[in-house]
């Protein structure tokens with residue numbers, strides 16, 4: 001398939017580009033490089049530096065690439081910032097996506113894969129989380145993703161758009177052979193911060209909350225390897241051949257892992273202790289979030305290759321060890 005990967009220079013997008021190539025597809029990338037890294041995409045992949053808000057420029061890229069499918073990873077994803085600057089999130093995540101969808105539909109491109117999030121569930125009604133549970137985001141970031149999900153449903157009915165929205169749990173790790181990995185500025189995610197703390201490249205890890213009603217008092221999350229996430233994005237291609245397909249899938253391993261268990265895995269991988277400062281809870285963090293991903297497994301035949309936290313953290317550590325300054329080292 002010819003695939004336009006919007007946000008293909010970002011963390012998950014760049015891993016998906018690599019997996020698409022390995023699976024025999026032909027990706028091209030559209031990215032404004034606000035958060036993405038040019039070096040995260042190989043020189044053999046057509047690259048368009050374009051902002052999604054510029055619908056005419058997006059249209060020119062669609063005309064040039066004639067994609068069979070558009071995958072959309074480009075979004076701002078800092079929950080705290082979405083609370084303090086919601087307009088930035090509504091324009092960049094919701095409005096910009098509508099520009100992309102209008103440009104596609106005007107050209108008769110009707111297959112779309114969307115990066116959604118478990119943050120659309122808010123505080124879940126039950127665990128593990130199944131797709132049919134009520135969605136009630138507790139921050140603007142989750143709301144913008146849910147807004148797009150709802151727009152997709154309407155476009156599917158009105159115009160026969162076929163789409164899959166993947167609700168990611170905690171994307172983690174790095175492509176073991178790919179020379180790509182997680183490089184956010186600022187970094188807010190647990191695993192890269194814990195690795196930086198362990199090797200003395202960052203401050204001690206602030207542990208957000210030790211009094212949760214969980215076995216060790218710290219939050220439970222569902223860490224899923226970024227290559228496994230990526231593979232789901234083309235496992236759905238066959239289902240997208242049906243006009244008007246309207247598909248939602250959780251992507252997680254289903255295994256709850258506590259913050260302390262992640263820190264122990266980082267200590268094992270790096271061979272060093274993680275200096276920790278225990279602090280209060282971070283606002284907006286539910287005690288536990290983990291997926292029932294059986295729908296993706298049953299309908300798409302999707303099977304994560306990584307299930308345990310240890311090998312996931314090892315791939316993150318390998319990327320960090322070989323590229324201590326991220327893409328600046330490439």
Ligand code: UDP
Pocket residue numbers: 170188189190191193205206207208209219220221259282285
């Ligand atoms: N966390 C932490 N210290 C940090 C960053 C994260 O204790 O510096 C915890 C956070 O409270 C959550 C888990 O680690 O329970 C995963 O957080 P992350 O920001 O990586 O992903 P999120 O779950 O927010 O998408």
